[in-house]
Amino acid sequence: xxLSTLIAATATAIGLALSGPxxxxxxxxxxxxxxxxDFLPVFVAKEKGYFDKRGLDVTLTRIALASTVPAAxxxxxVQIGTGTGSGLLQAAEGGxxxxxxxxxxxxxxxxxxxxxxxRKEAKISSPADFKGKKVGVPGLNSVIDVVFRKWLKDKGVxxxxxxxxxxxxxxxxxxxxxxxxxxxxxxxxxxxxxxxDGNGVKVADYFTDVKDxxxxxxxxxxxxxxxxxxxxxxxxxxxxxxxIAYIKANPDDAKTIEAKYLGVKFPGFSxxxxxxxxxxxxxxxxxxxxxxxxxxxxxxxxxxxx
Numbered sequence: 001x002x003l004s005t006l007i008a009a010t011a012t013a014i015g016l017a018l019s020g021p022x023x024x025x026x027x028x029x030x031x032x033x034x035x036x037x038d039f040l041p042v043f044v045a046k047e048k049g050y051f052d053k054r055g056l057d058v059t060l061t062r063i064a065l066a067s068t069v070p071a072a073x074x075x076x077x078v079q080i081g082t083g084t085g086s087g088l089l090q091a092a093e094g095g096x097x098x099x100x101x102x103x104x105x106x107x108x109x110x111x112x113x114x115x116x117x118x119r120k121e122a123k124i125s126s127p128a129d130f131k132g133k134k135v136g137v138p139g140l141n142s143v144i145d146v147v148f149r150k151w152l153k154d155k156g157v158x159x160x161x162x163x164x165x166x167x168x169x170x171x172x173x174x175x176x177x178x179x180x181x182x183x184x185x186x187x188x189x190x191x192x193x194x195x196x197d198g199n200g201v202k203v204a205d206y207f208t209d210v211k212d213x214x215x216x217x218x219x220x221x222x223x224x225x226x227x228x229x230x231x232x233x234x235x236x237x238x239x240x241x242x243x244i245a246y247i248k249a250n251p252d253d254a255k256t257i258e259a260k261y262l263g264v265k266f267p268g269f270s271x272x273x274x275x276x277x278x279x280x281x282x283x284x285x286x287x288x289x290x291x292x293x294x295x296x297x298x299x300x301x302x303x304x305x306x
Contacts (some may be wrong), residue, residue: 032078038105083220085284117200127155136167201204
């Protein structure tokens with residue numbers, strides 16, 4: 001063999017050795033996210049290359065309505081999407097085989113991001129005062145609605161005595177100001193805007209009243225995809241954890257990244273947590289059964305990807 005041919009062959013072999021495994025290791029993942037600060041670690045992981053170095057080629061796709069995420073997953077237009085406890089359980093009961101692949105954030109008593117606010121004229125200062133009132137929720141059977149209903153029941157207030165009205169977050173401020181609604185269940189940054197404008201006062205951080213440390217937003221996928229891609233699930237979690245550490249060390253840059261993906265810098269940071277346990281979903285299952293939203297018993301452990 002000629003020297004030039006040998007050199008060319010050797011170079012080709014070396015090139016394949018160096019580039020082949022890296023290319024093969026890259027798993028393309030379209031991640032569908034909704035506009036919430038809970039999902040900041042994934043934005044940071046994308047921007048800082050934490051997914052890339054673990055073999056994930058991640059595309060981030062913004063989804064306007066959280067309720068459409070399960071359908072997008074089943075159609076494989078996204079492989080990972082945002083989810084909630086009530087949403088995952090209702091989807092499972094409806095026959096959609098979805099699983100949680102990673103936690104995102106929790107509602108903690110020392111850092112709540114969801115509250116029920118009331119206009120001053122409604123004179124609501126206790127759970128009993130909600131009787132006969134109109135309360136805006138971002139969607140019937142959404143996690144914010146479901147936990148609010150649980151809170152009312154735990155406080156001895158009949159849920160049917162309160163009128164729950166679907167209201168988009170961006171409209172809640174105006175609906176309170178105009179007197180269309182007496183109260184709203186709202187998260188940041190809309191909560192902060194309502195309070196700053198003086199159109200509402202805080203009545204309760206009701207999530208943490210129901211259970212401190214409840215998992216709030218998290219990430220879900222189809223069971224088929226998760227079981228076929230265990231390395232990708234592991235890498236997604238690891239990259240998210242690295243991003244959380246970066247956020248803590250570089251809050252200003254993290255806020256810049258947040259604004260890039262969400263169009264706004266949320267006040268403070270959510271209580272990020274990648275770990276999700278069967279007990280987290282079992283809590284939502286108990287709430288669903290208590291409110292009559294779920295008919296079947298749930299094996300919470302089966303709803304978390306290994």
